[in-house]
Amino acid sequence: MKQILTLLIVFFVLFSCKNENNTSENSDKLTQKEQKTDPSFGIVIHGGAGTILKKNMSDSLEKAYKAKLKKAITVGHTILKNGGTAMEAVTKTINVMENSPLFNAGKGAVFTHEETNELDASVMDGATLNAGAVAGVTHIKNPIDLALSVMNNSPHVLLSGKGAERFAEEQGIKLVDPSYFYTEKRFQSLQRIKDREKAELDHDSKVSFTDPFIKDSKFGTVGCAALDKNGNLAAGTSTGGMTNKRWNRIGDAPIIGAGTYANNATCAVSSTGWGEYFIRAMVAHDISAMMEYKGVTLQEAAEEVIQKKVPELGGDGGIIAIDKDGNVSMEFNTAGMYRAHMNANGDLKIGIYGE
Ligand code: ASP
Numbered sequence: 340m341k342q343i344l345t346l347l348i349v350f351f352v353l354f355s356c357k358n359e360n361n362t363s364e365n366s367d368k369l370t371q372k373e374q375k376t377d378p379s380f381g382i383v384i385h386g387g388a389g390t391i392l393k394k395n396m397s398d399s400l401e402k403a404y405k406a407k408l409k410k411a412i413t414v415g416h417t418i419l420k421n422g423g424t425a426m427e428a429v430t431k432t433i434n435v436m437e438n439s440p441l442f443n444a445g446k447g448a449v450f451t452h453e454e455t456n457e458l459d460a461s462v463m464d465g466a467t468l469n470a471g472a473v474a475g476v477t478h479i480k481n482p483i484d485l486a487l488s489v490m491n492n493s494p495h496v497l498l499s500g501k502g503a504e505r506f507a508e509e510q511g512i513k514l515v516d517p518s519y520f521y522t523e524k525r526f527q528s529l530q531r532i533k534d535r536e537k538a539e540l541d542h543d544s545k546v547s548f549t550d551p552f553i554k555d556s557k558f559g560t561v562g563c564a565a566l567d568k569n570g571n572l573a574a575g576t577s578t579g580g581m582t583n584k585r586w587n588r589i590g591d592a593p594i595i596g597a598g599t600y601a602n603n604a605t606c607a608v609s610s611t612g613w614g615e616y617f618i619r620a621m622v623a624h625d626i627s628a629m630m631e632y633k634g635v636t637l638q639e640a641a642e643e644v645i646q647k648k649v650p651e652l653g654g655d656g657g658i659i660a661i662d663k664d665g666n667v668s669m670e671f672n673t674a675g676m677y678r679a680h681m682n683a684n685g686d687l688k689i690g691i692y693g694e
Pocket residue numbers: 387388443557558559560578579580581589590591592610611612613614615617
């Protein structure tokens with residue numbers, strides 16, 4: 340009898356231990372699941388980097404920039420708050436900036452040397468590592484939408500020029516007359532740069548791309564990176580490129596890994612700056628790769644690339660990025676960068692100049 344009782348007690352103890360293990364396993368799973376569906380999300384945008392100084396900015400222009408940045412980020416934030424995808428938030432946010440003449444993208448695109456407007460854009464989905472991009476399009480009102488179509492509806496990643504526009508027509512994307520992109524301000528910038536270039540050539544001096552006047556003709560791109568409630572990351576970038584560009588020059592904005600990168604394992608990044616250097620430094624992918632292979636934080640990676648690697652090559656500019664946990668970086672090595680960030684609570688930060 341005593342033996343039977345002892346056996347029963349042993350069985351009881353073993354059984355309850357097993358159950359306890361099950362419970363703790365389940366609660367671990369639950370915690371992981373909870374983390375995955377944790378409604379922490381966030382969004383960060385830029386409207387270009389460059390010699391943006393308070394002393395050169397009128398109060399009304401500063402107000403206009405801040406209002407547009409707020410409007411754009413609120414569109415994306417609302418999508419995320421309502422459970423929309425990071426990609427939808429990114430493209431719809433960029434649409435607001437593309438439709439504004441304030442930024443060098445869509446409506447406000449800068450002029451080429453031939454007095455045309457050639458637009459570049461790209462998107463990347465961090466969940467699938469799928470990407471789409473267009474370069475040198477001249478009839479597309481919202482190039483970011485075409486980049487998304489390239490990703491979703493074509494077997495390719497990057498389409499350019501006339502072919503990209505034929506694809507747009509097939510996709511039912513309406514083409515606009517190039518005159519849509521005319522803005523007096525951008526046209527005058529081109530004329531000033533051409534005059535400057537001519538004066539330098541007349542004096543037999545080589546046109547210098549480090550001349551601050553010519554150098555700053557590059558900046559003003561828009562970009563967005565977002566984390567949605569399902570833990571998915573996405574990034575996108577759209578630009579008119581650099582004023583006075585020639586020979587169908589293409590910058591970093593449509594180059595996956597340079598202008599745009601997103602990976603759910605690390606972060607989502609959009610770049611703005613001197614595109615040639617951003618391509619050579621593979622800025623957006625480099626930040627993600629440092630996080631993935633070296634285990635550094637987003638901010639450490641962004642500082643390394645923007646404050647060391649790019650300037651050591653001779654380039655300048657900045658990035659905005661958000662990581663898989665919602666941490667944000669808005670790093671730049673220029674005097675200013677139009678930027679904004681909104682977290683899950685709706686706290687909004689807008690900046691223009693350096694700290
Ligand atoms: N990165 C863009 C380009 O080189 C310009 C910019 O960001 O403003 O085309």
